[in-house]
Amino acid sequence: MSDIIVPSPADFHVHLRQEKMAKLVTPHVRQGGFSLAYVMPNLKPPVTTTEQALKYKAELEAIDPGVEYLMTLYLTPDLTPEEIVRAKEAGIAGVKSYPRGVTTNSDSGIESYEMYYPVFEAMERVDMVLNLHGEIPSDAKTNTHILNAELKFLTHLHSLHKAFPRLRIVLEHATTRAAVEAVKACGPTVACTITAHHLELTVDDWAGQSFNYCKPVAKYPDDREALRDVIREGHPRFFLGSDSAPHPYDSKSTSTPTQGCAAGVYTSPILLPLVTHLLESFDALDKLEGFVSTFGRRFYRRELNAENTQKIVLRKVGPHVITGKYGVDEHTVVPFWAGKEISWKIVTN
Numbered sequence: 604m605s606d607i608i609v610p611s612p613a614d615f616h617v618h619l620r621q622e623k624m625a626k627l628v629t630p631h632v633r634q635g636g637f638s639l640a641y642v643m644p645n646l647k648p649p650v651t652t653t654e655q656a657l658k659y660k661a662e663l664e665a666i667d668p669g670v671e672y673l674m675t676l677y678l679t680p681d682l683t684p685e686e687i688v689r690a691k692e693a694g695i696a697g698v699k700s701y702p703r704g705v706t707t708n709s710d711s712g713i714e715s716y717e718m719y720y721p722v723f724e725a726m727e728r729v730d731m732v733l734n735l736h737g738e739i740p741s742d743a744k745t746n747t748h749i750l751n752a753e754l755k756f757l758t759h760l761h762s763l764h765k766a767f768p769r770l771r772i773v774l775e776h777a778t779t780r781a782a783v784e785a786v787k788a789c790g791p792t793v794a795c796t797i798t799a800h801h802l803e804l805t806v807d808d809w810a811g812q813s814f815n816y817c818k819p820v821a822k823y824p825d826d827r828e829a830l831r832d833v834i835r836e837g838h839p840r841f842f843l844g845s846d847s848a849p850h851p852y853d854s855k856s857t858s859t860p861t862q863g864c865a866a867g868v869y870t871s872p873i874l875l876p877l878v879t880h881l882l883e884s885f886d887a888l889d890k891l892e893g894f895v896s897t898f899g900r901r902f903y904r905r906e907l908n909a910e911n912t913q914k915i916v917l918r919k920v921g922p923h924v925i926t927g928k929y930g931v932d933e934h935t936v937v938p939f940w941a942g943k944e945i946s947w948k949i950v951t952n
């Protein structure tokens with residue numbers, strides 16, 4: 604019998620949506636083996652205040668109180684240092700920066716973070732985490748596109764880290780060798796999340812296959828190798844953030860001449876067995892606990908003690924097929940690798 608016991612797995616980047624979709628996907632966090640969810644703020648409208656974040660947290664707790672939800676605010680020009688202090692006091696863990704909708708520096712066509720420096724100063728002072736979606740918007744004039752958007756963002760990571768060396772920063776869902784190397788070159792306050800699907804996909808897998816399409820897009824085989832390598836190495840500043848992002852079946856499966864399909868890969872309900880399967884596939888099974896539990900918890904200061912540890916048992920039961928879809932009607936979601944086989948299952952939860 605091959606059992607693996609993982610203490611309280613934590614997903615440090617997940618989209619739990621709102622209303623009916625939230626009701627469908629929030630219970631999948633625990634179904635997938637996880638007891639902590641770091642919740643993204645990109646709702647409609649986005650979560651930009653402490654009050655909104657606390658209300659959203661209460662909604663998620665009403666759906667499943669068995670998960671610890673760490674909340675985030677969406678970085679906008681309206682966010683003030685005073686609001687950061689309020690957010691910190693209310694237990695909000697971080698602020699998420701997205702590339703779109705951010706004021707751009709017109710002469711270079713890239714994001715300017717300088718207008719946010721007073722907010723970052725406050726975050727550094729009260730010790731809140733800055734979560735970066737590390738891509739710059741596509742721009743034909745500068746030959747910026749979805750394959751080099753992450754690479755071109757890395758100079759911003761370095762300048763932010765230089766300006767705020769004590770600010771804890773997480774580069775989210777890294778997809779490139781360059782990003783891995785950039786984070787490694789930073790000090791102990793800079794970490795990086797890696798998704799499950801980017802450990803498997805490359806460009807060839809999403810071109811023409813909408814269910815594998817997400818942002819940032821999966822890159823080249825050598826980039827994927829760098830992600831696998833840093834996990835095999837057991838680097839403590841690289842940990843799981845699934846970026847599990849449910850979209851209704853119709854918006855994932857259908858593109859029209861005027862509308863592309865939605866970007867996002869959904870992994871929550873199968874997350875821990877999937878990560879285990881993938882790590883085993885590239886000889887990193889011994890790094891599972893660090894990658895899904897210890898490293899992220901340490902960075903976020905959410906370490907385990909005897910009382911709050913929940914032991915999740917994984918068993919290698921042999922190949923079984925991943926469920927094809929969850930939900931009904933317009934709220935149907937299809938998980939990553941639907942119809943494919945994996946070998947691991949959670950046997951107690």
Ligand SMILES: [Zn+2]
Nearest residue numbers: 616618643846
């Ligand atoms: Zn995301």
